[in-house]
Amino acid sequence: MYRYDQYDQAIVDARVAEFKDQVARRLRNEITEDQFKPLRLMNGLYLQLHAYMLRVAIPYGTLSGTQMRMLAHIARKYDRDYGHFTTRQNIQYNWIKLEQFADLLDDLSKVEMHAFQTSGNCIRNISSDQFAGAAADEVADPRPYAELLRQWSTLHPEFSFLPRKFKIAVIASDTDRAAIQLHDIGLQLRRNDAGELGFRVYVGGGMGRTPVIGSVVRDWIPVGQFLSYSEAILRVYNRYGRRDNIYKARIKILVNELGIEEFSRQVEAEWAELAPLGLDAPQAEYDRIIAQFAPPAFDPAAPDDLDLSDPDFAVWVSQNVHPHKAPGYAIATISLKPKRGIPGDASSAQIDAVADLATRYAHDEIRVTHSQNLVLAHVKKADLYALWQGLDAVGLATPNLDLVSDIIACPGMDYCTLANARSIPIAQKIAAKFEDLETQRDIGELKIKVSGCINGCGHHHAGHIGILGVDKKGEEAYQLLLGGSGAEDTSLAKILGPGFDENGIVVAVEKLIAFYRGARSGPDERFLDTYRRLGPAPFKDAVYAG
Amino acid sequence: MPRILTGNRLETGDVLWWTGTDWSPLIRDAVAIGDEGEALVAQLVAAERINDPALIDVTGEPGHWLPTTTRERVRASGPSVRADLARGSLSTEVI
Ligand code: HEM
Ligand code: SF4
Numbered sequence: 136m137y138r139y140d141q142y143d144q145a146i147v148d149a150r151v152a153e154f155k156d157q158v159a160r161r162l163r164n165e166i167t168e169d170q171f172k173p174l175r176l177m178n179g180l181y182l183q184l185h186a187y188m189l190r191v192a193i194p195y196g197t198l199s200g201t202q203m204r205m206l207a208h209i210a211r212k213y214d215r216d217y218g219h220f221t222t223r224q225n226i227q228y229n230w231i232k233l234e235q236f237a238d239l240l241d242d243l244s245k246v247e248m249h250a251f252q253t254s255g256n257c258i259r260n261i262s263s264d265q266f267a268g269a270a271a272d273e274v275a276d277p278r279p280y281a282e283l284l285r286q287w288s289t290l291h292p293e294f295s296f297l298p299r300k301f302k303i304a305v306i307a308s309d310t311d312r313a314a315i316q317l318h319d320i321g322l323q324l325r326r327n328d329a330g331e332l333g334f335r336v337y338v339g340g341g342m343g344r345t346p347v348i349g350s351v352v353r354d355w356i357p358v359g360q361f362l363s364y365s366e367a368i369l370r371v372y373n374r375y376g377r378r379d380n381i382y383k384a385r386i387k388i389l390v391n392e393l394g395i396e397e398f399s400r401q402v403e404a405e406w407a408e409l410a411p412l413g414l415d416a417p418q419a420e421y422d423r424i425i426a427q428f429a430p431p432a433f434d435p436a437a438p439d440d441l442d443l444s445d446p447d448f449a450v451w452v453s454q455n456v457h458p459h460k461a462p463g464y465a466i467a468t469i470s471l472k473p474k475r476g477i478p479g480d481a482s483s484a485q486i487d488a489v490a491d492l493a494t495r496y497a498h499d500e501i502r503v504t505h506s507q508n509l510v511l512a513h514v515k516k517a518d519l520y521a522l523w524q525g526l527d528a529v530g531l532a533t534p535n536l537d538l539v540s541d542i543i544a545c546p547g548m549d550y551c552t553l554a555n556a557r558s559i560p561i562a563q564k565i566a567a568k569f570e571d572l573e574t575q576r577d578i579g580e581l582k583i584k585v586s587g588c589i590n591g592c593g594h595h596h597a598g599h600i601g602i603l604g605v606d607k608k609g610e611e612a613y614q615l616l617l618g619g620s621g622a623e624d625t626s627l628a629k630i631l632g633p634g635f636d637e638n639g640i641v642v643a644v645e646k647l648i649a650f651y652r653g654a655r656s657g658p659d660e661r662f663l664d665t666y667r668r669l670g671p672a673p674f675k676d677a678v679y680a681g
Numbered sequence: 682m683p684r685i686l687t688g689n690r691l692e693t694g695d696v697l698w699w700t701g702t703d704w705s706p707l708i709r710d711a712v713a714i715g716d717e718g719e720a721l722v723a724q725l726v727a728a729e730r731i732n733d734p735a736l737i738d739v740t741g742e743p744g745h746w747l748p749t750t751t752r753e754r755v756r757a758s759g760p761s762v763r764a765d766l767a768r769g770s771l772s773t774e775v776i
Binding site: 161162164167168182184185186187215229230231232233234477548549550554556557559560563609610611 | 689691692693694695696729730732733749750751752755756759760761762763766776
C-alpha cells in the first residue's frame, strides 16, 4: 500500500491547519455562513437534515487496518457509532459537530487521511477496482496510476474551480468493477502486443440529471504520458465547460455539444502543447509508487483446496468469494447489506472487527466497493473459514453479493437535504420480500439501485432495476427504471411507466421478478439479459396490466 | 395553518425549534409564530449563530405539532430507519 512521503503529509498538515483556522473564525463569528460554506464544502463538510455530514476520502477505496480502525474511532468519538460507505468508495458520517471538527481532522491526518476534495467543483477522490492487485484478469495493479492521479489532482491550482465536480475511475481489466464509462474520465489500463502498458480513455460519462455513457476519446495513451493527457482534457473542459448553468456544467454536456471528434481534436491540440513541457512523472516516480503497491509475499505452499463441509460456509463461499490470481488465495467480499440493515452502514464495532480480521487474515488491507460493500483482497483459502466465522460473529457474513438484497441506496430523505423521497426504507422493504436465500439465489444476479433524487447518488440509471425518488405534490413517489448496467456492458436504465407510492414500488418489483422467473431462457440468463432479449414491453405488461 | 421556526445550531448542527424565548431540540416545545416570523428570521440570519433558519407549516397544536412535509417530519423525529436515534418528542412512526 502507498504510504505518504513528507510532501504528502506536509500538504495535508498545511491544509488541515488552514481549515482549522477557518472553523475557529466561523465559531467566533468572524466570518459569515455565506463566507464559510464554500470553505467547509471544500473540506467535505455538508449541513444535512440532522447535523453536519462529513465525507472522508478513501483513495481508490483502499485502506490499511490502522486507517480502518481510525474510521471506527471517529464514528465512536465524534459521531453516533456508525458510518456510511458510499458508491464512490468513501465514508460519510452523519452527526458531526463543528466544534469538534479540528480534533477530528487531526485524528484523520495521523493515519494519512483527510476530507478535502470530497465536495466542490474539483477533481474528486479517484475510484478504482476493488479487486485491484488480486484479480486474475488484470494486466497490472491499476492503483499506482490512481495514486499518481491523486497526487497530480491534489490541490491542483488550475483545477480547484472547475465548472463542476469531476470524477475519475481507473481499472486494469476487461471486467469493469468501477463503472468507468459512467465517470467524467474513465481509464482502462491495457497491454499492447509489444507488452507495453497504455490506457484507453473514456470521457464524458456520468449519471445525475442527464445520464450519458462515456465515449472513447483516445484508444491508446502510453502509460508514461497519461497525466499530461489528462491535464489536456481538464484544460479543454475548464476553458469551455459551461459555467452559466449548473445543470449543463459537467464535461458530458461539453462533449455532447462539441461531438466526440471535435472534443478529441481540441484535446489533441492542447496536448501537443503540453506534452513537451515535462509535466509527466519521471520513470523513477512511477517506480517508487509501483513498488509501494507490490503484491504481498504470497505463500507458494498455501493449499488450494477448501473444506466446504459446513453448508452455511459453502453458500457464503459460492456467493461472496472470488478467485485470486495467486494459487491458494481468494478474494472475499463482505456484504454491508444484512437483513433489515441499512445499505452501506457499519457500526464502529463492525469496522473495528473488519480491521482486525484484515490484519489477521488479509495482509492488513481493506477495500471499499462502489456497491457499498467491503473486500478483503488477499485471503489464504486455508483462513477463509476462520474469517467467515469472525465476520458472522459481528453480523457481516450475509451471503448475498450481487443478489436481489444487495441493493445500493443513497441516504435519501432520511438524511439528505436534496432528497425528494426516502431510499433506505425502499431498499429494506424490497430485501424483506426476498429474505429467503434460496429464492435469492434462484433469481440470481440482480442489481437494484435506489436514489432519493435526480442527482443519482444511488446509481439508479445503472441498475438492472433502478428506482428514483420523486416529489408528487408533496408526497414521496418512485419511478421505476429498467435495463441499466454499470459494468463493461454499460447501459442506461429507462423509465418503464408511471410511478408508484412506497408500497406500490415494492409490489412492482415483485411483479417484475415473478415475470422474469417465468420468462428467462434458463437458469443462467440474468434478469438484465432477459430484459435485453425481450425488451420492455412484456415487463411493462407484467407491472401495469391487470 | 400554524407556522413554527426551526434551524440548526452552528456549533453542533443540532436541529432546533424556537420556544419563544430559547431553542429546544424537541419540536413539542415550539411556539406558533405569527406575523413577526419573517423579522425573526432576518434577525437570526444577521446574528449568524443559527444556520438555515426557516418557518415551516405544521398542523396540530402546541405540544403536538406535526410538520406538513415529510422532510420536516424527518428532521423533527430523526432518520425513519433509526428509531434508536429518534429525537424523542416525535415518533419516527409519523413519517
Ligand atoms: C450530503 C449528501 C449528498 C449530496 C448533497 C450530494 C450531492 C450530489 C449532487 C448535487 C449530484 C449531482 C451532480 C451532477 O449531476 O452534476 C450528485 C451525484 C452523485 N453523488 Fe452525491 N450527494 C450526496 C451524497 C452522496 C452519497 C451518500 C453518495 C454515495 C452513496 C454519492 C455519490 C454520488 C454519485 C456516484 C453521483 C453521480 C455522479 C455523476 O453524476 O456522474 N453522493 N451528488
Ligand atoms: S441522490 Fe439525491 S437524495 Fe440521494 S444522496 Fe444524492 S442528492 Fe441526496
